[in-house]
Amino acid sequence: xxxxxxxxxxxxxxxxxxxxxxxxxxxxxxxxxxxxxxxxxxxxxxxxxxxxxxxxxxxxxxxxxxxxxxxxxxxxxxxxxxxxxxxxxxxxxxxxxxxxxxxxxxxxxxxxxxxxxxxxxxxxxxxxxxxxxxxxxxxxxxxxxxxxxxxxxxxxxxxxxxxxxxxxxxxxxxxxxxxxxxxxxxxxxxxxxxxxxxx
Numbered sequence: 001x002x003x004x005x006x007x008x009x010x011x012x013x014x015x016x017x018x019x020x021x022x023x024x025x026x027x028x029x030x031x032x033x034x035x036x037x038x039x040x041x042x043x044x045x046x047x048x049x050x051x052x053x054x055x056x057x058x059x060x061x062x063x064x065x066x067x068x069x070x071x072x073x074x075x076x077x078x079x080x081x082x083x084x085x086x087x088x089x090x091x092x093x094x095x096x097x098x099x100x101x102x103x104x105x106x107x108x109x110x111x112x113x114x115x116x117x118x119x120x121x122x123x124x125x126x127x128x129x130x131x132x133x134x135x136x137x138x139x140x141x142x143x144x145x146x147x148x149x150x151x152x153x154x155x156x157x158x159x160x161x162x163x164x165x166x167x168x169x170x171x172x173x174x175x176x177x178x179x180x181x182x183x184x185x186x187x188x189x190x191x192x193x194x195x196x197x198x199x
Contacts, residue, residue, distance in 0.1 A: 027055035
């Protein structure tokens, strides 16, 4: 089925609808909501084009919101060597925290040789059931703001002596976790086998 491109009038209508959604919503949620709002009964290629454009507009709105709320040149925290949390983007990796760019040593940056994972195990104690405590902290982190959020992060990284960035990623849902008996286990990319370079 041939691809479909959104025309000018339709673009304006989609932008108007997307602008009413909160920037905290995911792109997939916004795309589905736009299709539902328009009540689009059309071929799959038309629906896919509407979803793609709605996600593109929502992405641009989130970037604009970030620039307005955080300033044009927000200061980013600096990570200590070996503590960057990396996201693979093509042949490079970018730290979620400080924004540092890493160049892969090998030809395939997705291989294990270039992208090590460090596993953390949060065990239970006499009066603390780790799976329940982590779930409570994740819900509290999502429902709070500012210093309250930092308190939840601090409970995790001080309670189990893990890096703050690992605890932050866990509560944000960036690192998938699993429950093994009375322990919570999750893995974090360390980036130790990437060459760091300046932006």
